[in-house]
Amino acid sequence: MQIENLVQQSLRRFFNDKTLKFDKSRFAGGLTNYNYIMTIHGKDYIIRQPGGLTEKMINRQVELINNTITINLGINCRCPFFDPVTGIKITNYISGSKNLAQEDPQLKKNIDVAVFLMKKLHQMKQPFYNRFDWLVELNKYEQLIKELHGEIFSDYTEIKNLLIRLHEKYAANDILMPCHNDTVPENFLINSSGKAYLIDWEYSGMNSFYWDLAAYILESQLPEEAIAYLLQQYFRRFVSETEITKIKIYMLEQDLLWTIWALVRHYNGDDFLEYCALRYERLLKNIKQLDSSMSVPLHMFI
Numbered sequence: 001m002q003i004e005n006l007v008q009q010s011l012r013r014f015f016n017d018k019t020l021k022f023d024k025s026r027f028a029g030g031l032t033n034y035n036y037i038m039t040i041h042g043k044d045y046i047i048r049q050p051g052g053l054t055e056k057m058i059n060r061q062v063e064l065i066n067n068t069i070t071i072n073l074g075i076n077c078r079c080p081f082f083d084p085v086t087g088i089k090i091t092n093y094i095s096g097s098k099n100l101a102q103e104d105p106q107l108k109k110n111i112d113v114a115v116f117l118m119k120k121l122h123q124m125k126q127p128f129y130n131r132f133d134w135l136v137e138l139n140k141y142e143q144l145i146k147e148l149h150g151e152i153f154s155d156y157t158e159i160k161n162l163l164i165r166l167h168e169k170y171a172a173n174d175i176l177m178p179c180h181n182d183t184v185p186e187n188f189l190i191n192s193s194g195k196a197y198l199i200d201w202e203y204s205g206m207n208s209f210y211w212d213l214a215a216y217i218l219e220s221q222l223p224e225e226a227i228a229y230l231l232q233q234y235f236r237r238f239v240s241e242t243e244i245t246k247i248k249i250y251m252l253e254q255d256l257l258w259t260i261w262a263l264v265r266h267y268n269g270d271d272f273l274e275y276c277a278l279r280y281e282r283l284l285k286n287i288k289q290l291d292s293s294m295s296v297p298l299h300m301f302i
Helices: 003-014 060-073 108-122 134-147 156-170 209-219 224-235 241-267 273-292
Strands: 027-029 033-040 043-050 089-092 177-179 188-190 196-198 205-207
Touching: 003 043, 003 089, 060 108, 108 177, 108 188, 108 196, 108 209, 108 224, 134 156, 134 241, 156 241, 156 273, 177 209, 205 209, 209 224, 209 241, 241 273
Parallel strands: none
Antiparallel strands: 027 033, 033 043, 043 089, 177 205, 188 196
């Protein structure tokens, strides 16, 4: 059965209304999944249609658990329906909300929002029960590409091994904390009253908090002054060169991981080649920079 039909069946069962039709006219964004705003019985909801091959890429049962934990923490949107088998999800729409990509993630007031939510998550006393390990995810995506009879870049193995060595040297002993692991500005929402939310917990798990910082800097394309402000607001202390190097290493790992993720989606028939090329070219550029000097400024990695 096509995923659209599964979504429609889920809507009809949950709302007990056999006349409902899955309306995709109001697209609300998404890369891993596709989200749509629907007005049902006078109330607005976000309806998630899972993306291609996500049933093999994401553990939806883990996502459901972490989604619930973060709702209870007060940083995630209410979710009246979540099917861990299909990945279909219905979330309460936050009226008047905008994400930080729309509001400019480089502004100080929006960096403050991101820092507040990330620190509240990282300092949460209840741990997630799963670990997000970039290398485990990478190996999973490799296997999916093989199953799809796809090919990976000729220099991939060399680059992967280099990043493994860098990780072992600079980041192997990082303390694991609850992390979101996909802190793109689109996942930070602010409603009309100023309340902030962090959404989309597919990749959440225990990890180094430096990963979340690296992702926000990279995905928001923060300039030098904004990076300095984010680090100042998050740490409230001097940030060492060792810590800056960790952030650089995590940026490299993210570009490699999401490049291979994009290749999976490409070989499955989705249009992700441009996204894939952008990340891989930046990865090659940054590896070359690090090869010349480990002290390359952080903003040069964007």
